[in-house]
Amino acid sequence: MQKGNQLTRKIIGRFLRAISVAFWVMVLSFVMIRVAPGDPASARLGPGAEKAAIEVLRKQLHLGGNPITQFFSYVNELIHGNLGVSLQDGVKVVDIINRTLPITIYLILLSTLCALIVSIPIGTYIGWSGKGSLVYGFRGLTAIFLATPNFFIAMVGILFFSVRHNWAPVFGYDNSFPQNLHYLWLPVAVNTIILSSVISRVLFSSVSETKDEEFVETGIIRGVGRRRFFWFYILKPSLAPTVVLLSYMMGTMLGATVILETVFSLPGIGRELVGAVLTSDYPVVQGILLYFGVITVLLSFIGDLIAYLLDRRVKI
Amino acid sequence: MSEQPLVIIDELKIDVRLTRAKRLPIVDTATFDVKRGEIIGLIGESGSGKTMLCRSLVGTLHRRGAYIASGKLVFDGIDLVAAKGAQWSEIRGKQIGYVPQSALAGPNPVMLIGAQIEEAILQDKNFPKSKVKERAIELLNIVQIRRPEVVMHQYQHELSGGMKQRVMIACAIAQQPQLIVADEPTTGLDVTVQAEIMRLLLSIRAEFNTSIILVSHDLPLVNQICDDIVVMHAGTTVEKIPSKDITHAKHPYTRALYDSRIDLVEPKGKLTTINGQPPTVGSWPAGCRFSEWCNFVRDECRVPQTMPIIPLGPDHYTTCIRYTELDK
Numbered sequence: 001m002q003k004g005n006q007l008t009r010k011i012i013g014r015f016l017r018a019i020s021v022a023f024w025v026m027v028l029s030f031v032m033i034r035v036a037p038g039d040p041a042s043a044r045l046g047p048g049a050e051k052a053a054i055e056v057l058r059k060q061l062h063l064g065g066n067p068i069t070q071f072f073s074y075v076n077e078l079i080h081g082n083l084g085v086s087l088q089d090g091v092k093v094v095d096i097i098n099r100t101l102p103i104t105i106y107l108i109l110l111s112t113l114c115a116l117i118v119s120i121p122i123g124t125y126i127g128w129s130g131k132g133s134l135v136y137g138f139r140g141l142t143a144i145f146l147a148t149p150n151f152f153i154a155m156v157g158i159l160f161f162s163v164r165h166n167w168a169p170v171f172g173y174d175n176s177f178p179q180n181l182h183y184l185w186l187p188v189a190v191n192t193i194i195l196s197s198v199i200s201r202v203l204f205s206s207v208s209e210t211k212d213e214e215f216v217e218t219g220i221i222r223g224v225g226r227r228r229f230f231w232f233y234i235l236k237p238s239l240a241p242t243v244v245l246l247s248y249m250m251g252t253m254l255g256a257t258v259i260l261e262t263v264f265s266l267p268g269i270g271r272e273l274v275g276a277v278l279t280s281d282y283p284v285v286q287g288i289l290l291y292f293g294v295i296t297v298l299l300s301f302i303g304d305l306i307a308y309l310l311d312r313r314v315k316i
Numbered sequence: 317m318s319e320q321p322l323v324i325i326d327e328l329k330i331d332v333r334l335t336r337a338k339r340l341p342i343v344d345t346a347t348f349d350v351k352r353g354e355i356i357g358l359i360g361e362s363g364s365g366k367t368m369l370c371r372s373l374v375g376t377l378h379r380r381g382a383y384i385a386s387g388k389l390v391f392d393g394i395d396l397v398a399a400k401g402a403q404w405s406e407i408r409g410k411q412i413g414y415v416p417q418s419a420l421a422g423p424n425p426v427m428l429i430g431a432q433i434e435e436a437i438l439q440d441k442n443f444p445k446s447k448v449k450e451r452a453i454e455l456l457n458i459v460q461i462r463r464p465e466v467v468m469h470q471y472q473h474e475l476s477g478g479m480k481q482r483v484m485i486a487c488a489i490a491q492q493p494q495l496i497v498a499d500e501p502t503t504g505l506d507v508t509v510q511a512e513i514m515r516l517l518l519s520i521r522a523e524f525n526t527s528i529i530l531v532s533h534d535l536p537l538v539n540q541i542c543d544d545i546v547v548m549h550a551g552t553t554v555e556k557i558p559s560k561d562i563t564h565a566k567h568p569y570t571r572a573l574y575d576s577r578i579d580l581v582e583p584k585g586k587l588t589t590i591n592g593q594p595p596t597v598g599s600w601p602a603g604c605r606f607s608e609w610c611n612f613v614r615d616e617c618r619v620p621q622t623m624p625i626i627p628l629g630p631d632h633y634t635t636c637i638r639y640t641e642l643d644k
Contacts, residue, residue: 214416215424221374222487223409223439236426311426312471 011305014316018301025293026078029286030071038280039063040087061087074286083290084283086276093287096272101291103173104268106184107260108253111191112246118192119200123242124234126200127207138204142197154190154263161186171265187264191257195249202245206238213237240307240314247303251296320393321349322494322527323373328387330368330377332597340598342368344551345387347625347633348544350495353525355517357538357559359573360548361594366531367417369548370499372396373529374414375404392494409439413488413526415481415498422480423472429483430468436490455486458523459516478509485516492524499531514541535562536577544631547573550595550605552623555634566634568642569606604636612638 041057042049058064077084083093126138145153161168168186210216211234219233258270269288276284304316330343343365350356360366371377372384373391389396392411394403408414416422423432433452437443443451449468456464459482472480481501488496498517502510518541520526532538539545539559547555547570555567565571575588592609595601601608603618610617616637623635636642 215422217376217379218414218416218484218487219424220376220379221408221412221414222436223405224435228435232424232427237424313425313473 010308010316014301014304018297022294022297025297026075026286026290027071029289029293030074033277033280033282033285033289034067036277036280038278040280040282043279043281044088078290083287086284087281088279088284093283096284097269097287097291100267100269100272102175103180103266104254104257104261104270106180107187107191107257107266107268108250110184110188111195112250114188114192115195115199116246118196119203119242120235122196123200123203124207124230124238127204127238128211128234130208130211135204138200142201145193145197150190150194151259151263153193154187154260157186157190158263173266183264183266187257187260187266191253191260198249199242199246203238203242206241207234210234210238236310240311243307243310244300244303244314247299247306248296251292251299254292254295319352322352322354322392323350323529324388324390325349325369326388328369328372328389329385330365330372330382331385332368332380332382334381339385341385342382342551342597343372344600346548346551346553348546348553348556350527350529352494352527353521354544355521355528355530355542357535357542357545358529358531358548359533359535359538359545361533363594363597364548365551365597366548367499370414370497370529370531373495373497374408374412375399409436409493410491411493411495413491413493413496415484415488415496415501417500417503422475422477423483423487425472427471428468429470429472429475433468433483433486433490436487439491451490455490456483458489458520459483459486460512461486476509477505478512481505481509481513482516485513485520489520489524489526493526495527495529496520497529497531500533501530502532502534502537510537517541535573545570550600551597552605552635554606554623554636556632557634558629558631561632566628566632566639566642567606567636568610568612571642572609606636612636612641614638 039054039058041054041061041063045054045057062070074084083097085092086096122138126134158168158170162170169183173183174180216233219229224233255270255273257268258274260266261268261271269291273285273288275281276288304314307314308316325346325348327345327347328343329341329345331339332342334340346365346369348356358366358369368377368380368382371380371382372389373396375396377383384397387397391407394407396407399407423429427435430449430452433455434448437448437451437455438445452468453464456467461467461479461482467475467479467483472483475483485496485498485501488498496517501517502513505513514537517528517530521528530538530542535545539562542559545555545557545559545562546553547557547567549569555565555570557565557570562570562574565574569590572588572590576590590609595605595608601618602620604610604613604623607613607617624637625633625635626637626639627633628639
């Protein structure tokens with residue numbers, strides 16, 4: 001009875017911390033874009049626009065005035081679920097995000113799934129066997145993938161699969177579900193390679209640590225069956241660091257996939273964000289960063305929670 | 317009684333594989349029997365090969381790159397030197413229970429205590445699933461854990477060192493094995509807890525007639541509950557002696573070990589120690605391995621291969637060729 005309470009209290013505490021982080025992400029995103037150089041009005045009117053015209057537009061867009069009052073009106077709008085409209089073309093920020101976010105999420109979720117399918121067997125097998133030659137080859141190969149920039153791997157992929165064999169489109173996207181895989185499989189594959197290199201390495205080192213632990217020996221001597229042994233004595237005690245890392249990486253990938261989106265010309269949210277920053281499109285930048293922040297915080301909350309449920313030694 | 321001993325260890329030699337060509341003897345050689353219902357104390361300093369000897373009994377030498385190089389190892393009529401996977405799975409956990417080193421381990425950290433005990437119980441494929449919980453609580457009662465229903469739903473980090481070790485013992489006796497191998501089960505525990513665990517092992521023996529091999533480096537502690545003591549030094553079993561005779565040991569190393577105890581009841585004034593470092597694996601002296609630290613050493617002790625097993629009684633042997641002169 002008491003134990004259940006303790007667990008709930010821990011989870012609630014962790015959740016409150018997540019919310020407070022999300023709040024500070026919102027504040028920071030508001031401040032940062034305003035500190036950065038650039039002016040939305042002059043960006044919208046283009047180079048060589050008259051000063052007077054810029055001033056008029058600035059007034060129209062409510063860009064003048066006290067930043068603190070601006071912040072409070074931003075928060076006020078936010079509470080009412082209003083992220084504002086783009087300063088460049090007047091499109092609702094929510095619509096922009098709804099259009100571009102799913103593409104990026106698809107990319108991240110698919111590559112995470114593939115990376116797990118690839119890394120778990122490889123990482124555990126090599127960690128458990130501990131064979132010198134195998135470990136050497138594994139370390140070398142993953143080091144190569146980690147040292148190579150993802151756009152380079154992406155371009156080699158395009159040259160091979162798109163240009164030479166025409167198995168993948170060079171650019172474009174289709175929003176409906178099975179069709180979009182046609183456009184996504186190559187970027188997903190590239191991302192999977194890099195992600196698996198990281199994840200399998202972490203899992204490898206956890207498993208090679210776990211296997212020398214005394215309780216593993218006890219399990220062998222107890223005569224635990226193969227499947228049970230694999231889950232309860234190898235994978236489960238080793239998985240927590242991987243889960244935490246993965247949840248964190250999935251969050252940072254939201255922004256980091258901009259490179260892949262650019263190389264493969266995918267209309268994802270990363271590209272949208274870069275465009276908005278370049279034109280000082282405050283509401284769009286704020287909106288996207290807020291989404292990123294909340295998603296990242298939520299993911300790491302879920303990651304910590306799963307890690308804790310797997311292994312009670314983890315602190316949350 | 318001409319009953320076969322439960323375990324026969326005869327001139328057992330264990331090597332560890334360093335590289336493809338290089339091997340290092342780590343146990344060389346061990347000789348002793350374990351009778352049914354007998355508690356054997358296996359005593360020695362760190363690096364004397366006691367843990368490796370234990371692993372050979374549970375078939376996990378290969379995890380440390382070691383293997384049985386020669387000699388005899390028989391458990392209940394089964395030749396363990398030649399035992400293969402299928403035979404091992406019949407023996408491990410069912411006929412031989414294992415209690416790990418308390419300082420290093422304990423229960424699996426990602427499983428509830430209850431789940432682990434149930435796992436140990438269900439190694440018997442025919443055990444009725446409906447009675448598993450009942451049996452788990454019964455086992456926890458045997459190892460004298462209070463409030464077993466609560467402990468079943470706890471993880472190992474919520475338990476004290478002594479509780480963890482009780483749980484490990486509960487798992488080890490789940491199948492009522494004929495032999496329990498306990499590798500330093502009380503190292504690092506409170507003195508009072510040590511005594512409780514020892515008492516628990518005694519009561520288990522009394523109830524199930526289990527043989528126990530109790531590994532320790534604490535000779536006075538183990539001497540209180542064991543029938544026989546086997547002393548290991550530098551990979552060799554140098555003496556086997558009934559524990560009641562420990563004060564009349566016939567090997568200088570056993571004497572040195574016993575004399576270097578700290579007696580709290582009757583302080584001796586000066587604490588006896590063995591001078592110098594124990595020999596490290598791979599640099600054992602030729603001849604008697606204790607010769608470099610021994611006060612009785614003569615030239616003939618340094619002749620290579622002089623560690624004959626000299627029987628002194630049914631449960632007593634020494635490997636010291638000068639044992640008759642120890643009391644002079």
